[in-house]
Amino acid sequence: MDEELHRIIRRAKRGDKEAYAQLVKDFKDPVYRYALGMLNDRMDAEDIAQEAFVKAYYSLPGLESEFAFSSWLFQIVSNLSKNRLKKRMRERNYYEEAEESTMAEPSDPSEKLSIEQSLARLSPEHREVILLHDVQGYRYEEIAQVTNVPLGTVKSRLFAARTALRNDLRKGELS
């Protein structure tokens, strides 16, 4: 992270709205992408991204160091996304909507599963590490901070996620 960005974060921390608008501009694409990857729905991703930026603004005074801003921001997005997924699960259990559960399945069983569909079928914990690593380009250390798990867990979880993703893709190939 460059010095310019740190200066903007410091200004935003003091309540400078102009500086915060700049931060939203700089981070909205990665934040939106991550939410989209987690939720697999544009409207929900937009919702969560907005909610995360609003929440982050009011929590900014509690941010200890401007160096930790991006992992701190992604921690907020991650928690909001997981809460949204849980809410969806509750609603799904309540209504028992069959059509929703088939959303990620191909209409034709012989059709090969796309990487997008397979990613959507991973557990949130597995999808999260894949997105943070492969899309956001985070190191294990940063992923550990965002997901609040030990470094060793990040390592084993990423391996498990890759194995699960590959197995799911292969299932499509074999049928």
Place this chain on the structure above:
Amino acid sequence: MIGHLNDQLSAYLDDELNEEEKKAIEAHLESCESCQALLDVWLAMQEQVKDIFQFAQAPAHIEANVMATIERNPQLFVRKRWFAIPLIVILLISVFGITTGTMFVKFIHSFTRLFVAILYMATHFLSNVPFVALSVSVLSLIVLTASIYSLRKAFQPASMERG
């Protein structure tokens, strides 16, 4: 392959290993085709995942919506220096507490002294009561004994005369 290098191979792909661990993986890869193939699969998968989101862009209005929400609720932003307010309140409470505390201690102290005085008087009075009661009962016992004795003495001559 599972049973080969597992998460070490995955960490190797991510360049998260130290030199020693890296060398161990590379030595294994020399002779293990299945791990080499797995590495290639993972690499291709990684590229595919990256591609999904490559062109995904946040809607332009996100920024405006966020800023509008913030403008509507400026009171929610708590500046760090505002943390001084609870601190001052705590300080005031403690000062108040200490002053009233000493007053309270003084109050308790004088109350204790008064209570001790009352207690002393009470015990003194109470200790006097048994004395009075004892003297009265002892006295009455003496009077009773004396009267019985005199009574028996009064009847004795008659019985002796009979016997």
